[in-house]
Amino acid sequence: MTKSNERKLTIARAMAEATAQEMRIDPSVFVMGEDIGPLGGVYGNTRGLIEEFGAERIRDTPISETAFIGAAVGAAQDGMRPVVELMFVDFFGVCFDAIYNLMAKNIYFSGGNVKVPMVLMTSTGGGYSDGGQHSQCLYGTFAHLPGMKVVAPSNAYDAKGLMTAAMRDDSPVVYMYHKGLQGMGWLGTEAGATVHVPEEPYTLEIGKAKVVREGKDVSIVSCGMGVHNALKAAKTLEAQGVSAEVVDLVSLVPLDRDTIRASVAKTGRLIVVDEDYMSYGLSGEIIASVTEHDISVLKAAPKRVAFPDVPIPFARVMEQFCLPNPDKIVAAWDEMQAA
Amino acid sequence: MSPTREEQHWMYRNMVTSRRFEEAIAKIYFEGKSPAFNMANGPIPGEMHLSDGQEPVAVGVCAHLTPEDVVTATHRPHHQAIAKGVDLDKMAAEIFGKKTGLSGGRGGHMHLFDDDVNFACSGIIAQGMGPAVGAALSRKMQGKPGVAVAFVGEGAVNQGGWHEAMNLAAVWNLPFICVVEDNGWGISVAKKTASSIASHADRAAAYGIPGKRIEGNDPYAIFEAAGEAIARARAGEGPSLLECETYRLAGHFMGDAEAYRPKGEKDALFEKDPIPKMRERLLADGAASEAELDTIEEESAARVDAAIKFARESDDAAPEDALTRVFAA
Numbered sequence: 001m002t003k004s005n006e007r008k009l010t011i012a013r014a015m016a017e018a019t020a021q022e023m024r025i026d027p028s029v030f031v032m033g034e035d036i037g038p039l040g041g042v043y044g045n046t047r048g049l050i051e052e053f054g055a056e057r058i059r060d061t062p063i064s065e066t067a068f069i070g071a072a073v074g075a076a077q078d079g080m081r082p083v084v085e086l087m088f089v090d091f092f093g094v095c096f097d098a099i100y101n102l103m104a105k106n107i108y109f110s111g112g113n114v115k116v117p118m119v120l121m122t123s124t125g126g127g128y129s130d131g132g133q134h135s136q137c138l139y140g141t142f143a144h145l146p147g148m149k150v151v152a153p154s155n156a157y158d159a160k161g162l163m164t165a166a167m168r169d170d171s172p173v174v175y176m177y178h179k180g181l182q183g184m185g186w187l188g189t190e191a192g193a194t195v196h197v198p199e200e201p202y203t204l205e206i207g208k209a210k211v212v213r214e215g216k217d218v219s220i221v222s223c224g225m226g227v228h229n230a231l232k233a234a235k236t237l238e239a240q241g242v243s244a245e246v247v248d249l250v251s252l253v254p255l256d257r258d259t260i261r262a263s264v265a266k267t268g269r270l271i272v273v274d275e276d277y278m279s280y281g282l283s284g285e286i287i288a289s290v291t292e293h294d295i296s297v298l299k300a301a302p303k304r305v306a307f308p309d310v311p312i313p314f315a316r317v318m319e320q321f322c323l324p325n326p327d328k329i330v331a332a333w334d335e336m337q338a339a
Numbered sequence: 340m341s342p343t344r345e346e347q348h349w350m351y352r353n354m355v356t357s358r359r360f361e362e363a364i365a366k367i368y369f370e371g372k373s374p375a376f377n378m379a380n381g382p383i384p385g386e387m388h389l390s391d392g393q394e395p396v397a398v399g400v401c402a403h404l405t406p407e408d409v410v411t412a413t414h415r416p417h418h419q420a421i422a423k424g425v426d427l428d429k430m431a432a433e434i435f436g437k438k439t440g441l442s443g444g445r446g447g448h449m450h451l452f453d454d455d456v457n458f459a460c461s462g463i464i465a466q467g468m469g470p471a472v473g474a475a476l477s478r479k480m481q482g483k484p485g486v487a488v489a490f491v492g493e494g495a496v497n498q499g500g501w502h503e504a505m506n507l508a509a510v511w512n513l514p515f516i517c518v519v520e521d522n523g524w525g526i527s528v529a530k531k532t533a534s535s536i537a538s539h540a541d542r543a544a545a546y547g548i549p550g551k552r553i554e555g556n557d558p559y560a561i562f563e564a565a566g567e568a569i570a571r572a573r574a575g576e577g578p579s580l581l582e583c584e585t586y587r588l589a590g591h592f593m594g595d596a597e598a599y600r601p602k603g604e605k606d607a608l609f610e611k612d613p614i615p616k617m618r619e620r621l622l623a624d625g626a627a628s629e630a631e632l633d634t635i636e637e638e639s640a641a642r643v644d645a646a647i648k649f650a651r652e653s654d655d656a657a658p659e660d661a662l663t664r665v666f667a668a
Contacts, residue, residue: 030480056480062510067503070469071476074487077459078409078477097500101463102470110452111442112664114459146665170667 009197010183012044014156015121018163019046019083021201023053026081029167032059032068033085033121042087043123043182065095069120073103073172076118081167086122089176090133092141103172104147115170119163124152125178125225125275127323128187132311135319139223139274140281142174143252149206150252152176154227155193156183158250161204169206176252178224178275192228207254211263215245218333219263221286222273223249226324230273233329242333252282257289261297264290268299271332273324278306300339303332340566342559346402347626348635350558353401354394354614356639357418360427361389361589363647364417364434368593376594382435382651385447390418392556392588395613396520397422399561399583400488403569409474409487411467412460413520414449419490420460425453427642431650439649444656445664457485465495468504468517475513475578486514486572493582494525496539505580509546514572517580518565522587527599543580550580556613559620586611 009017023029030053031046037060040047050058061068065086072082086092092099099120106116126135143150149171153159159177166173181193212227213234220230227248234244247263249256264270270290272283283304290302305324313319342350364383371381378385390397393415401422404410412419420430426441433440434448441451449462457474461467471489478485495501496519508515519539523530536542543550549568553560561583568579586608590597597605621627627635 028481062503062506064503064507066500067469067472067507070466070500070504071473071507074409074411074470074473074475075477075480076473077470078457078474080477080480082473094499097463097466098469102461102466105450106452106459107667108665109442109446109450110454110459111440111445112668113442113454114452115667117667149666 006196007199008194009156010044010189010194011153011156011159011177012047012182012184014160014197015045015163015177016047016049017197018160018201019167020049020052022164022167023049023057028079029081029083030057030059031083031085032061032072034061034063034087036060036085041085043177043179044184045121045177045182046085065091066098069095069098070102072118073098073106073116076116077106077114081117083119083121083167086120088134089122089124089138090136092138100145100148104145107171108147116172117170119166119173119175121175121177123179124176125180126312126319127180129314129316129319131314135312137176137276139176139252139276142176143282147172148253149173150176151206151250152178152223152252153250154181154224154248155195156197157195158204160197161202162206162250164201165203165206168203173206176224180225190225190228192231204250207251207256209250209256209259210248211245211259212248213244213246215243215267217243217267218269218271218336219245219247219260219267220271220273220329221247221249221260221263223252224275226273226275229324229326229329232326236326236330237333255285255289257293260286260289261293265294265297268297269336270298270302271329272302272304272306273329274304274306275324276307277309278304279309281306300336303336305329305332340563342402342562344626346562347621348631350398350402350562351617351621351627351632352635352639353398353422354558354617355636356642357394357397357421358391358614359640359643360417360421360646361391363643365389365593367647378594384436387448387593388415388591389589389593390415392586392608392613393520393522394418395556395558395561396490396518396583396585399558400518400565402562403566404488406456407485409457409471409485410490411471411487412458412490413467413492414460414462415492416449416451416460420451420453420458423458424456425451425458426455427646428649429453431646432653435650435653436656437650437653438656439653440656443660445661465491465498465501467491468501472504472508472513472515475508475515476511479513484573486516486569488516488518490518490520492525493519493521493523493530493539494528494533495519496542497533505546508578509548512577514575515578516565516568516572517578519580519582520585521582522585524587524591526591539582540580548578548580552582552584554584556583556585556611558613558617586613588612
């Protein structure tokens with residue numbers, strides 16, 4: 001592709017484009033949530049939609065997450081394909097019953113006789129000093145509970161394909177987008193997330209991870225913002241003569257264990273990078289996926305670079321101290337060698 | 340709007356069917372659970388919430404509904420399921436945890452889903468509110484006919500989600516009706532202990548919608564009030580809130596000693612049992628003959644017997660099927 005053919009979009013724009021394209025061909029798709037109408041979403045992912053589709057299909061809601069997520073379940077079971085937004089994933093506390101007891105269980109409770117085709121978009125991530133109720137990832141919390149597919153794009157190309165796939169899925173999909181990747185300047189955007197996005201609609205397979213950088217000495221596995229940290233660390237390691245492979249999980253549920261295992265089988269070493277809390281979460285699951293399958297492939301004990309088990313602190317230096325970053329990943333490699 | 344003769348017969352038939360069903364379940368429930376009561380034992384394990392005495396609310400409302408209308412019900416769902424036309428064989432089989440059950444045994448008695456008649460229920464208090472409001476939204480957006488009714492108990496109105504959903508239905512002017520079954524008790528907590536007002540119908544004012552309380556567990560009065568609310572919703576005039584006084588003749592769950600009830604309360608309620616009362620009224624009004632009512636009762640009992648037989652004789656759920664149908668096929 002030449003530079004002039006390039007069509008770089010932010011994740012926010014890619015999500016909005018996917019939604020608009022799907023709404024044009026499928027009248028059952030509609031969007032509801034807080035500030036998703038004239039404001040275009042706090043993170044820009046519904047920008048321009050109300051102008052094209054009107055307030056009937058782009059519905060600003062009262063601040064009533066239990067009601068509108070529950071309503072999305074009812075509408076989904078009744079033939080619609082709602083896309084709802086939980087503005088910050090941290091707000092799950094006021095509405096988790098509607099999410100995990102209702103949205104995630106009704107297909108099972110009905111023995112598969114009802115479908116729940118809905119997308120729950122929610123923002124994740126910190127790094128901009130928003131404090132402990134507006135900065136979490138909670139990947140493990142959502143991925144732990146059966147009945148929800150969970151995706152977490154790291155770039156705009158994946159974001160568009162995942163969004164379209166999520167809207168076409170007959171099961172509920174939790175779409176976790178990282179605020180630091182959204183392309184909102186005021187959040188200190190990661191440039192690597194803004195990539196070429198084809199204009200025509202396409203889907204990405206939910207449940208398929210990607211090897212985004214090939215290497216032979218160590219596999220660094222992550223999702224969302226962690227992928228960019230991993231890629232930066234891989235560059236540093238390359239300068240030291242270490243060849244790091246980077247696996248972007250893309251989907252957390254279903255988890256593509258085959259791709260993870262194949263990568264670690266090749267490199268023999270594993271570092272998991274997770275912006276969610278360390279314990280009982282994604283990082284442990286990835287390591288278990290490898291070790292319980294075939295521990296003999298490992299040449300060294302696996303390492304985790306994850307958020308420590310503390311609420312997310314406000315002070316910039318404290319939060320930055322806790323967050324994963326490329327230096328910590330390189331340090332994890334060094335520790336692996338020293339061991 | 341009074342029920343026609345045909346509607347009265349339908350209501351009586353469904354009340355009797357529901358009662359016979361609960362009686363059959365109650366009897367079978369204790370199989371294998373004595374002398375020591377262990378909830379996990381017997382052909383029907385788990386919690387069991389019976390609806391004896393609350394039949395008038397189910398039939399008074401559902402008499403106005405068609406299969407295309409949506410109902411969400413509670414942890415005490417059998418009377419509503421029967422009145423909504425849920426397949427009785429599959430429902431019984433589900434309660435027994437059989438392969439032929441509505442969900443093949445994945446749900447159980449608090450999670451009955453029958454897509455053919457748009458019925459669902461849930462074990463979480465007030466949880467049916469959101470989905471019913473969402474179904475009403477779906478009908479409005481699609482321009483399709485149908486209303487959505489959420490049945491809840493009187494304890495549910497104190498859940499935050501109840502308020503959220505009432506407001507959402509009202510602010511979007513949806514074809515939605517919330518029917519509060521006021522049996523006076525949230526497990527062991529009396530209504531007056533839990534709520535600051537006597538009539539939850541008063542809460543309708545908070546949403547700018549009509550609210551009405553119907554006293555006396557009277558199927559005719561409930562029929563009339565529900566008819567008005569449902570007609571209003573069908574005409575696109577928005578949601579309503581009804582609170583129906585009713586009687587919980589059973590415990591909260593099977594095995595509940597009900598020591599919290601004031602002495603004599605239960606006996607007084609049994610004297611007001613709505614089924615013999617309706618029978619008397621049908622005869623006094625000349626709306627049915629003894630022979631007609633006998634036939635309805637016999638047919639209802641036979642229907643229940645057949646459903647129980649179907650459930651008993653069906654294959655148990657296959658253990659490994661537990662791992663399937665987490666996601667849509």
